[in-house]
Amino acid sequence: MSNTQKITEYIYQSQTRHIPDEVLNYARMCLADWLCVAKGAIQESAARVVFNTTVENHNRGKSTLLLGGVSDALTAALCNGTLAHCLDFDDTHISANTHTSAPLYAATLALGEELEASEDLILRAFITGFEVSSHIGNGVGQLITEKGWHCTGMFGTIASAASACVLLKLNREQITSAISAAATQGSGFTASFGSMAKPFHAGKAAFNGLMGAKLASNGFVAYQDMFSIDGGFIKALIQDQSKSLTPVNFDRWEILENSFKPYAACHLTHPAVDCMKELIKTIDITSIESLDVEVGELAMQVTGHKNGAPKSPLDAKFHLKFCAALALNQSKLMIDDFSESTIVHQKLLDLMHLVHVKPSKEMGYTSAKVICKLKNGNSQTFQVNISKGHPGNPIGWDDMKTKFSTIIKDETLWNKVKEFGGTKKATILKSFI
Secondary structure (H helix, E strand, O other): OOHHHHHHHHHHHHHHOOOOHHHHHHHHHHHHHHHHHHHHOOOOHHHHHHHHHOHHHEEEEEEEOOOOOEEOHHHHHHHHHHHHHOOOOOOEEOOOOEOOHHHHHHHHHHHHHHHOOEHHHHHHHHHHHHHHHHHHHOOOHHHHHHOOEOHHHHHHHHHHHHHHHHHHOOOHHHHHHHHHHHHOOOOOEHHHOOOOHHHHHHHHHHHHHHHHHHHHHOOOOOOOOOOOOOOHHHHHHOOOOOOOOOOOOOOOOHHHHEEOOOOOOOHHHHHHHHHHHHHOOOOOHHHEEEEEEEEOHHHHHHHHOOOOOOOOHHHHOOOHHHHHHHHHOOOOOOHHHOOOOHHHOHHHHHHHOOEEEEEOOOOOOOOEEEEEEEOOOOEEEEEEOOOOOOOOOOOOHHHHHHHHHHHOOOHHHHHHHHOOOOOOEOOHHHHHO
8 A cells, every 4th residue: 555545544544543532632732722822813913914815705604713703614724724823832743843733723623614513523633634744744844844845834734634534524536636636735935934924824724725625525636646755745845855755654643742832932942942941040140141052953044043133023933042032031931022022122132142052963853952151250051852842841731721821711611622522513613702
């Protein structure tokens, strides 16, 4: 059986697959995270622009728009997917380097409402989409990012298509065309990080995945072997062919490897932030001469090279020195810490001047080292091997409730998330509104 055939079969068998309670609970935690980061982004310009641009499609369907009203599923997926990624506070599957839930829940809930699907089926579809995209992206996410592609725009599209196949109950031939039609629409450049286009990638991933599945359900036939190990999909993304796709076997639940963010900034800044938070427990910042920060090469490429004040609150989320300064200033790095006023705050700018960043082959996605040089000539080293929120240093339900409650002060909605499932139709987004 080819790689593409294995993926198709996995999606096709999803209706009868046993899903462990631990996996279902992780899917619910992804939902809690998705709802709270979407709610926190209600005033974000990127989401508002996409919402306003699609106004002609509003009030034409059953799918909830989180900024108000209803629309067809495609429009809701686009708008809600963009909204959920605006704050860069959403979860991440590290090996695929993908913000999976932002587009995936946007697509799954939009189509689920359109079809009046049960909560059980929505969870099953979401988990299937998560597993498919994560197994395809497993091990190649970082390299694809280094090549300049935004993995959320690639693998998020595939996740959304796989989920839609489950909800639409497509047959094997339709599934193969759906995921291929979705993949051929995948897009998004890392050059857009720090701009409105980055969250738009997530919205488009949700839209493109649904479109691929809807096309296939109506007879659209796409290339039948997109996901062969050295096939067209991976060749396009890694053109020097230095890495191939890992053969999928679905022998473990990738959703259990998902990570949740404690800080409203790019994940690549988090290890350095954790170092700074540890540092200020024992060191008076007024005694610091300089801070030499060692980070992984991808963190350097995406966040560590920036100097001077951030260009915007969005840019600040991808500015390692600014995030480090926030941590030194005892900030919690929540939504309000990235604003027009904070990015020009003189104390933060002064603290940024202490920070010097360089890449280290010893550091990876989740690790960082800080050498703190003091004015008295002494120095201390602080190192974080696994930053908070990753599977090796996880966020649990108590941590998630703290994050959720900081943004959504609604105990009833929290309880609905924790109890999500069963044969009743999904109306949780109506509760959100």
